[in-house]
Amino acid sequence: MFQPVKWSVALVVLCASIVTVQPVGAASTARKLPVVATFSILGDVAKQVGGDTIRVTTLVGPDGDAHTFEPSPQDSILIKQAQLIFEIGLHFETWLEKFYEVSESQAVRVVVSEGLSLLSAEHEDDHDVDPHIWHDVQNIIHITQRVRDALIQVAPAQADRYRANATQYIEALQGLDAWVVDQVQSLPASHRKLVTAHDTFGYFAKRYGFTVVGTALEGFSTEAAEPSAGAVAALVNRITAEGVPAIFAENTHNSKLIQRIARETGVQLPPPLYTDALGPPGSAGATFIEMMRYNVTTIVNALQPQN
Template sequence: MRTLIALLSLSLSLFANADEKLKVVTSFSILADITQKIAGEKLELHNLVSPDADAHVYQPSAEDAKAVFAADLIIANGLGFEPWLQRLIASTEAPGTRVDASAGVVPLMLNEEGQRVADPHAWQSLANAEIYVRNISNALSQADPANAAYYAERSKAYIDQIHTLLGETRVRMTQLPEAQRTIITSHDAFSYLGQAYGLSFIAPQGLSTEDEPSAADVAALIRQIRSDEVRAVFVENIREPRLIQQIATEGGAMVGGTLYSDALASSGPASSYLGMFKHNIDTLLAALNP
């Protein structure tokens, strides 16, 4: 009888574990959306930095620390984007596996305060987004091999969507005149987009929104807007718009709309990664085309 009870208890335990969802933490909203598109309802997802929130100034909550400790998988961007994440993992002694979605991306190296540093905003390139999807899909499959085929099928469908949008965007961006390819944004988050389509993005702030621009930097940017006859400047959803509005007014340019840099929108078309990318292209073309 005791043997039968023990076997029954073991069977119930195995059944419960098989039925339990994978616990995954993502560092910010763009990774949360990509992960959810691949995994569907197969996981229990906790995202740290919310839509319309700034990952550069994020402060973890007690709930976030608890979720990180309980996670089977922690999906980060990497490339120095989340310096707070490794401290959070270390402080909670989280046993889960950390995966950097950007692994394999060839980073753009930019000048930042006299040093060459990697630009972490690699998701602004659709070609890099395919790398993100493959890395996340592989990590999910390794952590949850029972659903590996499911993740592979959904990631393939998602990559097909990326390829379709990539083809459409290449055609549309040829419409933009050479004279209107200098673009002003709040912080330096769009270099990968610029590299892909021959655009020059200039910002008063550096790679991190924590870097406050000097008065001299702002004045130089205003002079450049006037001399290059830049038509429009763009605010970002994660930044307070007053500085960009001031630069536009003094430079004689218009505010061309809102771009999504480091976070998705809380609602609307830009609340998904592919929707965000398409919104940014739509906004740029609407403001800069003759």
């Protein structure tokens, strides 16, 4: 006889959820500053600085490829609702401009790469700039400062908190940078040679003393056309001539081509590196600091001289 009562309570709860279209606890999160980060690494930095005063939406999530990302109508809504949008710029998020305009968003756009010394491609036009700035920890410190300043401008009442959070995170990043330098020192200079799926480690190589021997795909984007048989053969020959002991796949890119190159050269192919995105929660690359520690450990171990 109590079944109808239970059913009507369920209906009330269901109707309430439909009317509000918000999860439990949304009342508390609604007061948080709505922020959009274009991809997961920027989202992590924003969370580190903003803490629980902001609500961060990351458009390109863990293991996602920002080069090939296609926003959904829901993404346009999120962009419209945001007060701040953090982006790399440098043609990394080529899809953002259109969706920003379509959404009629009034959000302040913060291009975090502004103010950095940038790398250009030697094999491309002068305007083709490498967007993969985050692989140099010093650049993430710069990004943290840009995020801090933007948050203070939009929410000055929280300025002290943003400054404190940024200072704490920058101290952790400085420790990380010193750790990377120390780890790389254990690797002979003649073994600091990188081959990856696409051209993403330029800033890493410059900061930490590596040489990029080659990439499976030419260029800074994973949208690059598959290389010709001649280009693959040339890369295979270069890997052999340079004595590269290992090459690296990436978490955001199909690894078939790099697997083929590893087979043809007979070199190691360690587990994929985290390159243009973090990994999912609980993975070895769930945060930027964890990502860097995993990548550096994997690279250094794979390139060590074999006794």
